[in-house]
Amino acid sequence: MMTWDAVLATRAKRMSASEIRELLKLLDQPDIISFAGGIPDPALFPADAFRTAYADALSGGGAAAGLQYSVSEGSLRLRRWLTGEMAKLGVSCGPENILITSGSQQALDFLGKLFLSANDTALVGWPTYLGALQAFNAYEPNFDRLDPMTNRSAVDYRKTAEERGGKVKFAYLSPDFANPTGETLDEAGRQRLLGLADELDCAVIEDGAYQSLRYDGTPVAPVLALDCARSGGIENTRTLYCGSFSKTLSPGLRLGWVCAAKDVISRLVLLKQAGDLHSSSLNQEAMARVAETVFDAQVDKVRSAYRERRDAMLAALENHMPEGTRWTRPEGGMFVWVELPEGTDAAGLLKEAVETAKIAFVPGKAFFADGSGGNTLRLSFSATTPEKITEGISRLGALVAKVFVPAV
């Protein structure tokens, strides 16, 4: 019988099942109010637009192109549309600055693959997006804490990385309505980050997955736009912007993009060739059609629905959470981040939440590269109605109060 352990790469030891993905299964239980998955509300998908787009893409001569192999860079039509969107964000670029990926998750995997040798250092937030930790982990890096609000010096980051046998290769962050915290980094923080990256001569990976989902407040320019302004144009920048259609049009087509200097995009194209040749030709053709026709209206629709849900969640937290708990007030995205009193075990709380309160959330520990954060949890408001949010948060508040305020 095969001894699989004996033939695994050393990286395989660092791979473990995603708590988030496992928890998605809870959504299938209709009596649970789930704040667990960070998924869009399927009732909001522009299904009619997609139906028309596929019918069109599969008609006449187009079918042969949609069903055939295509170039690794991605559909020129879709990349051209994206240059227009990037221009609106303050990034002047051409199609040659864009690689189409199979969701922004694949972009993160490719960027780990491109930059990280074993023992190199990746700077990430404490907490950060779990999927980024999983993607980067495959390349056996060390993680160090990125916090653009502090003044830790480049010299100190570099020294730590060298002691661990590598270099700081990049800083990763999601500056707008981050998963899991919902927080946004202000422009001063973004400029400090670019200054630090300049000193370290490292790359910046900007995860813009939630960028379109702002509900109020003033938009902050993407790090890539600030970098373009500082450095005199996209070819001089060090930032790789990772975008996604998953939170606006559909995650089921698995389409995202990376926008960066040509010099690094051309290297990513080689990874794409070796990794899966190209993303689905047909999906790219259909997505281009849907994006061209309904993108702005769809973003308005999604924003309006999610804004109402965020408001319901913040009001319910205010009404029902006991003293000693704290939470973020996001200006967009899908998540509110809750800190329970120090020493609380949110993973233990989840078991009782599912079994007795019939609610679900994601314990926060998995989002910390150092295994801290046991007292934190992530709530998603995107796929639940305001009524259910109010009901579910009132149950969560009662559960937390019961656990932390023992009966006299």
Place this chain on the structure above:
Amino acid sequence: MMTWDAVLATRAKRMSASEIRELLKLLDQPDIISFAGGIPDPALFPADAFRTAYADALSGGGAAAGLQYSVSEGSLRLRRWLTGEMAKLGVSCGPENILITSGSQQALDFLGKLFLSANDTALVGWPTYLGALQAFNAYEPNFDRLDPMTNRSAVDYRKTAEERGGKVKFAYLSPDFANPTGETLDEAGRQRLLGLADELDCAVIEDGAYQSLRYDGTPVAPVLALDCARSGGIENTRTLYCGSFSKTLSPGLRLGWVCAAKDVISRLVLLKQAGDLHSSSLNQEAMARVAETVFDAQVDKVRSAYRERRDAMLAALENHMPEGTRWTRPEGGMFVWVELPEGTDAAGLLKEAVETAKIAFVPGKAFFADGSGGNTLRLSFSATTPEKITEGISRLGALVAKVFVPAV
């Protein structure tokens, strides 16, 4: 300005542009008869079936599922259909033995990622599929020559791998109508391969991309089927079968699969999560519908068309190639492999072929891990009519004769 070279992983030095992908661009020149790309004939795609399938998958409640996130393992409906196909090949398995990938290229990338640490050894043919070399190269292995027709001992393979600082992790081969040679390994060769893998306690990666495309001769059981029979069932096997829809139904949806023991599939599911979450939900739902309704008829149609083209190519080679050249007689697939006299430079010949003879092929050197094979070339007959094949091969024959038989 960013110094990208300073932040690249060591693996990035091993990545270079694919000659095949670059050559695909030649297909866009209408005056060239191209035998270069190994692509299906788009005129044969079942476009009507796909149009119906997408319309159906995007109707009613199904649209929400097709446009939403889904599980990393892949669509249960599609995996169930695949268990039926694997059973026909002599592999008894369940859906839990199957992972859906974004084409078999992604399966090769994931298998490299799962098994190869730097300096480990991968056994591959001389020549072998270029895309496999590209996928594995990212994990910085050594390559050693796999040749199940010789009697090189496991002891010798192991010693060589250890001297290079690692272990033999797997043997990779495409046993049916291989890319690039078109050759098929007989059952005795497959059994010898399994014996060698047993002695090395390594995995076997069976690339079944062309398996359905047999035009004549007697089918040989897949290595995985032989392994199941030897070892008493799929859970005891060491073989990972990589299948693809790209040569039968469509490459544009980017869908393939791996079939293997649950113990290794469950680890691949973790790589899939970290790599791109899952393959396109919508494409999987559409592919399941098309496979269920037209797969057998489509395979018959493709076989019939490609058989005629293979016959035209073999006849033309017989009629037009000068003495001193040799070529394979494939029983299926898309390729004929040509050996020119020793010392010939096929890459040099290509330049003249494109410029004066207006034909294209792929020089064989890129398919050799050791850089040999300069006198070889690959011809694809799948995407060209019999008439053009006859004309193109006559031009190739004249060109080769001119180069190797100087005028008196």
